[in-house]
Every structure is written in structure tokens, then in C-alpha cells.
Amino acid sequence: MIKYISKKILYAFLVLLGVSILTFMMGRIAPGDPVDTLLSNSQNPTLEERQEAEEYLGLNQPWTVQYFNWTADIIKGDFGNSYKTNQPVLHEFMVRLPSTLLLTCGATIVMLLIGFPLGIASALKKGKILDVGISLCNTIAISIPSFCLGILLILVFGVNLKILPVMGMGGFKHLVLPSLSIGIIAGAGLARLIRIQMLSVIKMNHVTAAKVFGVSNYRIVKNHMLKNALPPIITSIGLMIGGLLGGSAIIETLFAWPGAGGFLVDAIYGRDYPVIQAYALIMAGIYMLINILVDFIYGILIPTKWLSGDKNENKKDTVDSRDSVGLNHDRSGDICTDSGTE
Amino acid sequence: MASIMIVLAIFAPILAPNDPNKIDVMNSLNQSSSEFPLGTDQLGRCIFSRLLYGARTSLTVTAMVLVVTITIGTLVGTLSGIFSDRLIDKLFTALCEVLLAFPGILFALVIAGMLGPGVLNIMIAIAIVSWAKYARVIRGLVIGTKNADYVKAARVAGTNHLHMITWHILPNIKNTIGTLIVTDIGSTILTISGLSFIGLGAQASEAEWGMMINEARMYIIKSPQMILYPIVTIIIVVLAFNLIGDALASNEELEGL
Numbered sequence: 398m399i400k401y402i403s404k405k406i407l408y409a410f411l412v413l414l415g416v417s418i419l420t421f422m423m424g425r426i427a428p429g430d431p432v433d434t435l436l437s438n439s440q441n442p443t444l445e446e447r448q449e450a451e452e453y454l455g456l457n458q459p460w461t462v463q464y465f466n467w468t469a470d471i472i473k474g475d476f477g478n479s480y481k482t483n484q485p486v487l488h489e490f491m492v493r494l495p496s497t498l499l500l501t502c503g504a505t506i507v508m509l510l511i512g513f514p515l516g517i518a519s520a521l522k523k524g525k526i527l528d529v530g531i532s533l534c535n536t537i538a539i540s541i542p543s544f545c546l547g548i549l550l551i552l553v554f555g556v557n558l559k560i561l562p563v564m565g566m567g568g569f570k571h572l573v574l575p576s577l578s579i580g581i582i583a584g585a586g587l588a589r590l591i592r593i594q595m596l597s598v599i600k601m602n603h604v605t606a607a608k609v610f611g612v613s614n615y616r617i618v619k620n621h622m623l624k625n626a627l628p629p630i631i632t633s634i635g636l637m638i639g640g641l642l643g644g645s646a647i648i649e650t651l652f653a654w655p656g657a658g659g660f661l662v663d664a665i666y667g668r669d670y671p672v673i674q675a676y677a678l679i680m681a682g683i684y685m686l687i688n689i690l691v692d693f694i695y696g697i698l699i700p701t702k703w704l705s706g707d708k709n710e711n712k713k714d715t716v717d718s719r720d721s722v723g724l725n726h727d728r729s730g731d732i733c734t735d736s737g738t739e
Numbered sequence: 740m741a742s743i744m745i746v747l748a749i750f751a752p753i754l755a756p757n758d759p760n761k762i763d764v765m766n767s768l769n770q771s772s773s774e775f776p777l778g779t780d781q782l783g784r785c786i787f788s789r790l791l792y793g794a795r796t797s798l799t800v801t802a803m804v805l806v807v808t809i810t811i812g813t814l815v816g817t818l819s820g821i822f823s824d825r826l827i828d829k830l831f832t833a834l835c836e837v838l839l840a841f842p843g844i845l846f847a848l849v850i851a852g853m854l855g856p857g858v859l860n861i862m863i864a865i866a867i868v869s870w871a872k873y874a875r876v877i878r879g880l881v882i883g884t885k886n887a888d889y890v891k892a893a894r895v896a897g898t899n900h901l902h903m904i905t906w907h908i909l910p911n912i913k914n915t916i917g918t919l920i921v922t923d924i925g926s927t928i929l930t931i932s933g934l935s936f937i938g939l940g941a942q943a944s945e946a947e948w949g950m951m952i953n954e955a956r957m958y959i960i961k962s963p964q965m966i967l968y969p970i971v972t973i974i975i976v977v978l979a980f981n982l983i984g985d986a987l988a989s990n991e992e993l994e995g996l
Contacts, residue, residue, distance in 0.1 A: 415837030423853045536985065540978035542929045544936050545970040548952065548959070552967075556960055643845030650937050651956075662937050665852035677849040681841055 398696065405692050409685035416681045417471070420674045421464050471678065477671035479664075486675040490657060494679075497645055497656035500579070503572045504641045507580025508587055509634075515584070516591025517618060523596060531588065538585035543644060547578035547651045564653045575652045579644060583637055590633055594626040601625065628699060635691030639684040786965060790972050792946035797976075800862055800940075801927045805920055807866045812873025813916065817904055819874070820881025831874065838871035844930060851939045858947075861940045865930055869923075876919060880912040887911075922984035925977040932973055948973050 458466075470477070476486040519531040554561040554574060562571050598604065599622060607621050646658030653659070657676065664672035815835075819828035838846070850864035884890060890907050898907070934940045935949030948969045955966035 412837055412841070415833075416841060419837070420849070423850060536981055537974070537978060540925060540929075540981050541974050542933055542936075542949075542977075544933060544949075545952065545973060548956070548966060548970060552959065552963055556963070639842045640844070643842035643848070646845070646848055647933050647937055661848065661852065665848075665856075665939065668855070670853065673849055673852045677846070680845055684842060 401696065402689070402693065405689050409689060413678070413681055413685060417468060417678060418464070420677045421467055424670055424674050425460070476675040476678075479669055479672050486671050489660070489672070490675055490679060493655060493657045493660050496654060497642070497649070497658055499572065500575055500645050500649070500654060500656060501638065501641050503576030504579035504583065504645070505638055507576050508583040508637065508641070511581060511584025512587025512591055515588035517595060517623075519588070520592045520595030520599065521614075521618070523599075528592075532592070535585040535589050538582055539589070541582060543578050543582050544647050544651050546582060547574065547648055550574050550578055551651075575645075575648050575654055578651075579641055579648055583641055587630075587634065587637065591626070591630055594630055595622055598622045598626045628695065631691060631695050631698070635688050638687055638691075642680060642683065642687075786951075786968055789946040789951060790948070790968060793948045793951060793969070793972070794976070796858070796945060796947045797928055797931060800858060800931055801924055804862050804865050804869070804927055804931075805923065807862070808870040809873055809916065809920055811866070811870040813877055813909075815870070815874040816877025817881050817908070820878040820885065821900060821904065821908075823878070823882055823885075828878075832878075835871040835875050838868065839875065843868045844933070847930065847934065848939070851934060856939050858940055858945070861931060861934045864934075865927065869927075873916075873919065877912065877916065880915060881908055884908045884911050918984070918987040918990075921980065921987050925980040925984065928973070928977050928980070 474487055476490075478484060479486050479489060482489065515531050515535070519528040522528045551574065561574055604617060604621050607617050612621070643658075645654075645656065646661055648654070649656045649659040650662050657680075661673065661676045663669075664676070815831050819831040822828050846868045847861070847864040850867055851861050854860035854863060885908065890903065893903055893907050931940060932947070932949030932952075935947050936953050938950075938953060940947060940949060951969040952966055952973075955962075955969070959966055
């Protein structure tokens with residue numbers, strides 16, 4: 398078990414390393430010279446002033462040294478200061494992160510509430526009118542961009558019925574519309590995945606045997622089908638939650654939700670590179686954390702997983718579910734694109 | 740439906756009743772009329788014409804993104820498939836893992852943010868993010884095909900790598916690649932419109948669906964039809980491509996893969 402988890406953590410660490418290299422490189426090739434930004438106050442900076450600034454920023458050192466300094470700072474929790482507010486980026490981030498996590502939780506709940514019932518129902522009634530209806534609805538839902546769904550919800554509940562607030566963050570009511578806009582679409586994607594997984598289990602011998610023995614439908618679904626179908630579903634849910642986290646940037650902008658995604662969009666307009674870099678790294682970290690957590694849940698549900706810490710089997714599982722997500726759920730829009738690309 | 744949309748996009752200049760960028764403030768926020776079939780926006784521009792031109796923007800950008808990603812993906816995928824278990828394969832696989840281990844749209848947002856707004860930049864961003872997925876699938880396919888008897892036979896007969904790839908391996912996996920592309924058209928359109936919606940893609944003067952929705956947000960109460968038309972257009976187009984993709988995928992028996 399410890400071996401299994403530590404392997405996962407090592408993997409997450411390697412990915413983070415890769416992400417940090419990519420982010421660092423992007424920060425270097427991004428348009429705009431940091432020296433100019435620093436010297437924007439003084440008119441006609443002299444050559445010496447430029448050199449001093451370069452030294453101050455550490456730009457006179459080779460890239461590798463710069464990268465190590467940068468990484469060392471980040472490990473110490475110093476992501477630099479925002480160009481715009483001159484506040485430490487990390488602090489600004491931590492202020493906004495809880496609201497993004499709250500939104501992601503809301504969306505996840507909506508996703509699970511929609512995905513499981515619909516997916517199971519349409520798998521059990523395969524080929525019947527209910528299945529066709531649900532599948533059609535799912536296909537339509539994954540063709541809607543989350544922000545469009547958000548706008549439609551605003552039009553119906555905010556403008557016409559005037560029963561739900563459409564802007565900002567407050568009580569529970571404020572959470573409803575943004576969560577729905579992300580959750581419904583992700584839920585439809587999840588339902589499609591669950592349907593496919595359930596269908597692959599439904600033909601298994603032990604399910605038929607259970608039917609022959611007269612086990613109740615509810616118990617067949619719960620004990621015999623879901624249990625077998627669950628592993629790839631759980632992996633995908635983990636990936637999808639990560640997608641929700643990233644996809645929330647657009648929805649946060651739409652609903653003026655004071656979260657990290659909206660903060661990123663503002664930073665992009667303001668060319669606030671430290672903020673963008675910090676966003677990439679922190680989100681990658683959270684995402685990895687979610688995945689490790691999901692693996693942990695996975696291990697509790699299927700204890701044999703602890704033993705099979707051997708690499709190939711793990712690999713096979715993740716690749717399988719990733720592919721099915723990639724091929725079938727990738728079209729669920731901004732949200733599931735992410736889970737798809739996983 | 741999808742082909743109608745492509746035709747509409749190609750012939751947009753002929754079909755559009757008005758210049759999509761002609762500003763006529765006197766006629767702003769009109770309802771539909773014979774002159775403006777779907778009314779006008781806040782600057783008096785014809786919404787119908789803008790939707791047609793928007794189809795051009797969305798479809799060309801999508802096509803270009805897919806061409807770039809599929810080229811890189813096929814190249815890398817075939818290379819690492821052919822030379823699997825050598826250093827080059829390990830390097831590419833590691834790179835793909837890093838790219839795939841991270842939510843795509845988040846990454847696209849970050850890259851587009853670093854590069855700054857503009858259609859070209861979101862194209863680069865989406866391409867950087869999405870080629871890895873193709874590379875991995877194609878690598879798997881190539882490895883699968885490589886071990887088929889006829890490829891082994893060709894190898895024994897002394898065929899060189901390039902000939903083997905172009906004549907024996909690629910023709911065999913081209914249908915699957917085609918299906919992959921089609922199933923991805925919808926999601927690419929969604930990503931592009933999403934990035935444009937938050938102002939990263941097309942700029943205000945260009946006609947693009949996401950941008951139109953963003954502009955129409957301000958007038959959501961005064962003239963909701965202005966925002967509804969582009970939304971409905973996006974949904975119909977993406978739905979059409981997704982249905983084609985679903986049909987192809989079930990033909991190819993990729994559904995449960």
C-alpha cells in the first residue's frame with residue numbers, strides 16, 4: 398500500500414517538475430521584457446541602470462541557474478509579486494482559492510447527481526425509449542459550451558423568473574446557477590461514460606447468474622454491476638473534477654465569481670505573468686492532489702489494488718479509462734475537454 | 740447539417756445580406772426585419788451576416804488547429820511507435836505524459852494568457868495542448884500494426900522504415916485517425932468559442948461566435964435575441980459534428996475503447 402501510494406506521489410512530483418519547466422520557459426518566451434517593466438518609471442534608463450535591473454532580476458545568469466532559483470523560491474512559497482498590485486501572488490491566490498473550490502464542489506455534486514442516475518438508467522434500459530431519450534439529451538448537453546448554458550440559465554432564472562441571483566458570491570443561492578452551468582454538462586459526459594461501463598458489465602456471467610438466482614434488480618445493480626464498473630468510472634471522475642477546476646475560469650468570469658479563475662483572466666489582460674505562472678503551478682498541484690486522493694479512494698474500494706502496485710497493471714487501467722474519456726467525453730465542452738485530454 | 744454549415748461558411752460573402760462589420764448606430768438593437776433577418780447588434784451590425792462570417796472564423800481556426808495537431812501527433816506517434824522502447828520513444832512518451840497530466844483548457848488558458856490575446860495565439864495554445872493525445876493513441880495503433888504479420892513480412896523483405904510507415908502502417912490506421920479528428924471537431928469549436936468568450940481569441944472587430952456572445956451579454960435584458968442566436972448556432976453546429984463523430988466511432992467500434 399505504501400509502495401503504491403509513494404509511487405503515485407513520485408509520479409505526481411515528476412509531472413509537477415515538467416509543468417514547472419514548461420511554465421518557466423513560457424514565462425521567458427512571453428512577449429514583453431521584464432527589465433522594461435521594472436524600469437517603466439524612470440525615463441530613458443541608462444545602460445548601467447539596465448544592467449543593475451538585470452542583475453536584480455537575475456537575468457544575467459544562465460537559464461539553468463535562473464530556473465533553479467525560481468524553483469527554489471517557489472518551494473519556499475514565494476511566487477513573486479503581482480505586477481499589478483505588487484502584493485505576493487501566493488497570498489492573493491489563497492484569498493480567492495476557497496471560492497473556486499466551493500464552486501468546484503457544487504459542480505461536482507451536480508455532476509454526480511446527474512451522471513449516476515441517468516447513466517445507470519440508460520444502461521439498464523438499453524435500446525428502449527428511455528435510453529434513446531437520455532442519450533440524446535446527453536449528446537445535446539455535451540454540445541453546449543458551459544458559458545452558453547450559463548447565459549441561458551441567467552436568462553431563465555435571473556432575468557425572467559427573477560428567483561436566483563446571477564452575479565457575485567453570497568449565500569447558497571449564488572452558488573446554484575454557476576454550479577449548474579458546469580455540473581449539468583459534466584454530468585452528461587459522466588452519464589455517457591457510466592452507460593458504456595455498465596453495458597460492458599451487464600453481459601458478464603456473474604450478472605446473468607445473479608438474475609437466474611432471482612436476486613432483486615436493485616441488488617444486482619448495486620452489488621454485481623456497479624462494483625465492477627466503478628474502477629474506471631472513479632478514475633474518470635477524478636480527471637473530470639480536475640477539468641471542472643480548470644473550466645471554472647470561464648464560468649467565474651461570466652458570473653463575476655470572485656475565484657482564482659476570474660483572477661487568472663484578469664491577470665491575462667494585465668499581462669501579470671507571475672500570477673499566470675502561479676496559477677498554472679498551483680492548479681497543477683491541486684489537480685495532482687485530487688488524483689492521488691482518487692487513487693486512495695480507489696484503493697479502499699478495491700483493496701487488491703494496494704497489492705498490485707506493479708506498474709503495468711496500473712498503467713493499463715489508467716490508459717483504458719483515459720481513452721474512453723478521450724473518445725466519448727471529450728466533446729462535453731470546455732469542461733470535459735480537459736478530462737478528455739487526460 | 741454539418742456540411743450545410745461548411746457550405747454556408749464558404750459562401751458567406753455571397754449569402755450574407757449585409758456587410759458584417761458595417762456600423763450603423765441608428766439601427767442598433769433592432770428586431771428582425773427583411774433587411775436584417777435576425778436583427779442588429781449594439782452597433783447596428785447585421786447579426787445574421789456576422790453569424791455567417793463567424794462560421795468562417797470558427798471552422799477555419801478549428802480546421803487549422805486540427806491539421807497542426809494531427810500532423811504533430813501522427814509524426815510523434817509514428818516515430819515513437821516504430822522506435823518503441825528506444826530513447827526517442829521514452830522522451831516523447833514522458834513529454835506526452837506531462838502534457839496529458841494537466842487539464843487541457845487550463846493549460847490552453849495559461850499558454851494563451853502568456854502569448855496574449857489573438858486568434859493565432861489561441862490556435863497555438865490549443866495545438867500545444869492537444870497533440871499529445873493524438874500522439875499517444877497513434878503510438879498505440881502503430882505498435883499494434885507493427886506486430887501484424889504482413890508488416891513483419893515486409894520487414895523481412897528488407898523494406899525500409901519510411902516505406903513501411905507510408906505504405907503499410909499509415910493506410911491501416913488512417914480510418915481510426917479520421918474518426919478521432921471528427922470526434923474532436925466539436926470540442927475544438929467549443930474551446931475556441933470559450934476562449935473567445937473571455938476575450939482571448941478573436942478581437943472585437945472580428946465576427947466570431949464566442950466574441951458575439953460576450954458582446955451581447957451587456958444587452959441581455961434589452962434584446963435577448965441578440966445573445967440567443969449565436970448560442971443556438973454554436974449548439975447546433977457542435978451537435979451536428981458530435982452526432983457524426985458518434986456514428987463514426989460506433990462504426991469503428993471505438994465506442995467502448
